[in-house]
Amino acid sequence: MDEPIIRLDGVTTTYEGAAHPVIHDIDLSIGRGEFVIVGGPNGAGKTTLLETIAGLLPVVSGTVSVCGFDAVRQGPQMRKKLGYVIQNFDFDPYTPFTVDEVLLMGRYGLLGFCKRPGAEDFAAVERSLERMGITDLRTSHIGKLSGGQQQKVLIAHNLVKKPDVLLLDEPFSNLDLATREHVCDVLCGIADAGVTVVIVSHAFDALPARDVRVVVMKDGGIVLNNVIPPEQVQDTVRRTSEETHA
Numbered sequence: 576m577d578e579p580i581i582r583l584d585g586v587t588t589t590y591e592g593a594a595h596p597v598i599h600d601i602d603l604s605i606g607r608g609e610f611v612i613v614g615g616p617n618g619a620g621k622t623t624l625l626e627t628i629a630g631l632l633p634v635v636s637g638t639v640s641v642c643g644f645d646a647v648r649q650g651p652q653m654r655k656k657l658g659y660v661i662q663n664f665d666f667d668p669y670t671p672f673t674v675d676e677v678l679l680m681g682r683y684g685l686l687g688f689c690k691r692p693g694a695e696d697f698a699a700v701e702r703s704l705e706r707m708g709i710t711d712l713r714t715s716h717i718g719k720l721s722g723g724q725q726q727k728v729l730i731a732h733n734l735v736k737k738p739d740v741l742l743l744d745e746p747f748s749n750l751d752l753a754t755r756e757h758v759c760d761v762l763c764g765i766a767d768a769g770v771t772v773v774i775v776s777h778a779f780d781a782l783p784a785r786d787v788r789v790v791v792m793k794d795g796g797i798v799l800n801n802v803i804p805p806e807q808v809q810d811t812v813r814r815t816s817e818e819t820h821a
């Protein structure tokens with residue numbers, strides 16, 4: 576593998592006030608353009624792993640580096656390279672922004688100080704709306720949409736940021752199978768274009784059109800970390816999930 580884009584060396588992290596560290600002594604290297612699925616039972620530490628990669632948690636020991644930046648010391652620089660679709664996010668029904676506006680906000684981090692969005696930014700919004708199949712929702716208020724529609728808008732918001740690394744926590748939870756497959760295709764497409772995609776998913780049932788790194792967690796540690804061909808992905812995630820529940 577070339578220089579990993581995500582690298583964790585001996586990482587232990589905890590939540591503020593928690594009695595014990597939640598993930599322990601994690602070593603993980605992920606390359607540019609990899610498509611990674613993180614599975615494992617409830618409470619295994621999957622969300623904690625994503626939050627650690629995003630530099631959101633105190634690191635008790637070890638080092639976390641993303642795109643060459645140290646997640647603890649260079650968090651702001653690192654987060655410019657990162658998209659993060661968090662789990663179960665729900666907009667207040669009275670949120671006063673349309674879908675178009677939510678997507679355009681994804682461009683703000685790329686604009687210079689006090690710069691207004693221009694043609695390139697509007698074109699990026701347009702492309703993301705089309706990719707996610709939500710062009711018809713563009714003038715809808717985000718808080719009035721269903722959970723599945725909001726989920727697609729959040730993914731589109733992160734696509735317009737043009738991240739080098741995209742983290743997604745249970746992005747399929749509110750979507751029907753056809754939509755899960757469509758979103759999986761979109762994410763495979765951006766991984767093919769060189770973006771590293773890391774998905775936490777309990778029950779991954781779409782068929783990715785490429786090799787996948789499957790990482791399975793249990794009790795705060797990694798118990799499986801293998802790159803496998805697409806036809807083995809569903810079976811591996813299901814089987815290891817059953818085994819880790821046992």
Ligand SMILES: Nc1ncnc2c1ncn2[C@@H]1O[C@H](COP(=O)(O)OP(=O)(O)OP(=O)(O)O)[C@@H](O)[C@H]1O
Nearest residue numbers: 590591593597615616617618619620621622623624
């Ligand atoms: N904010 C928090 N403060 C303290 N402990 C937490 C916090 N969030 C999670 N934990 C604990 O950390 C452990 C791992 O949680 P985490 O959410 O990372 O697991 P998960 O594998 O993503 O689970 P799930 O599939 O249920 O989302 C659990 O024991 C959980 O109770």
